[in-house]
Amino acid sequence: MWIRRPDDLKSSEITDEKLYIDRRRFLLTAGIIGASGAGLLACDNEAQANGSADAAGGSAQDPQDKINTYEQITSYNNFYEFGTDKEDPKQNSAGFHPQPWTVRVEGLCRKPGDYHFEDLIKPHKVVDRTYRLRCVEAWSMVIPWQGISLAEMIKRFDPQPSAKFVAFTTVMRPDEMPGQRRPVLRWPYIEGLRMDEATNDLTLMATGLYGKPLPNQDGAPIRLIVPWKYGFKGIKSIVKIAFVDRQPETTWNIAAPDEYGFYANVNPEVDHPRWSQGSERRIGEFRRRRTLMFNGYADKVASMYAGMDLRKNY
Ligand code: MTE
Numbered sequence: 001m002w003i004r005r006p007d008d009l010k011s012s013e014i015t016d017e018k019l020y021i022d023r024r025r026f027l028l029t030a031g032i033i034g035a036s037g038a039g040l041l042a043c044d045n046e047a048q049a050n051g052s053a054d055a056a057g058g059s060a061q062d063p064q065d066k067i068n069t070y071e072q073i074t075s076y077n078n079f080y081e082f083g084t085d086k087e088d089p090k091q092n093s094a095g096f097h098p099q100p101w102t103v104r105v106e107g108l109c110r111k112p113g114d115y116h117f118e119d120l121i122k123p124h125k126v127v128d129r130t131y132r133l134r135c136v137e138a139w140s141m142v143i144p145w146q147g148i149s150l151a152e153m154i155k156r157f158d159p160q161p162s163a164k165f166v167a168f169t170t171v172m173r174p175d176e177m178p179g180q181r182r183p184v185l186r187w188p189y190i191e192g193l194r195m196d197e198a199t200n201d202l203t204l205m206a207t208g209l210y211g212k213p214l215p216n217q218d219g220a221p222i223r224l225i226v227p228w229k230y231g232f233k234g235i236k237s238i239v240k241i242a243f244v245d246r247q248p249e250t251t252w253n254i255a256a257p258d259e260y261g262f263y264a265n266v267n268p269e270v271d272h273p274r275w276s277q278g279s280e281r282r283i284g285e286f287r288r289r290r291t292l293m294f295n296g297y298a299d300k301v302a303s304m305y306a307g308m309d310l311r312k313n314y
Helices: 017-029 070-075 088-092 117-121 150-157 251-255 298-305
Strands: 102-107 113-116 127-134 139-149 165-170 190-194 204-209 223-225 238-244 279-282 288-290
Touching (some): 102 117, 113 117, 127 223, 139 150
Antiparallel strands (some): 102 113, 139 204, 279 288
16 A cells, blocks of 8 residues: 655645544444454544444453553654654654665565565555554553554564564665764664564554654654554664564664563563663653553463563563
8 A cells, every 4th residue: 555655745635733632533333344443443532432343352441541642642752763752752763764765575484585675555445543552761652553463464474483573674774864873772773572562462563643644753654553562662764574583683782681581571660770660751741650461461362471570571
């Protein structure tokens, strides 16, 4: 599917946030998208979450969850390639060009190659998934993503049985990404998942939010979303996907191995050395709320970690 950039859109075509929410509610009440149908938002800003799940089970929405506003989601970001302050990514990413875009697929799979963004997306159904994003810094948001199930995408690359992990790499463009001109982190940003995590129904390759293409500051044109893990696993602006047989290195684990592990599952019982993980502040609210095990998605993911010591495998 060809996804147009905001520059290609006439202003009359851009869905504003209220319209987006109203349209979802209309489709819902009109029965055009069913309460358990694929692609359903599990909650809605004003009607609030009703606890129902989308097809993949984007469930476990706290009944109090409200979707954060487009403004909040696009102006309070972590994207160190554009600076380390929360406002930097929005301010410094206007000169970034997410089109044309190519993703290299390599390693232990039978369909490696350079996939143009449009070809990567085209064969797949774009689904709506509203997920909580829980940052290790103890803030959180609720974000209405659009994207492709990573499990679906992976099937197409036909991984070999020896592929046990998937490694992801962010684009390296110091000319367009001022943060990459300083050694704040080891560039490019890299992340990884175990194969069962990558192919879990919840795992998404996001290409949009609020019905619009991903803004640069949120990881245009394609990023990873793993809702039961801390936000740093959600690597942005991906240019490489590699199938490997060993646990790949990850940026934050390289930067501070005692603070950031490979698994990074949201776990209120294991504190980060600098932030208690027992509670969090939802952006836009003052009160703190309790952090849920696996960010509230335990029913869909806990079995993958049965028997593992989650204190050691943080
Ligand atoms: N991906 C890249 N390439 N660079 C980054 O600095 N930050 C991570 C993650 N993905 C980051 C990244 C962190 S720490 C978080 S919390 C989330 O992106 C934030 O996503 P958001 O800005 O869309 O909320």
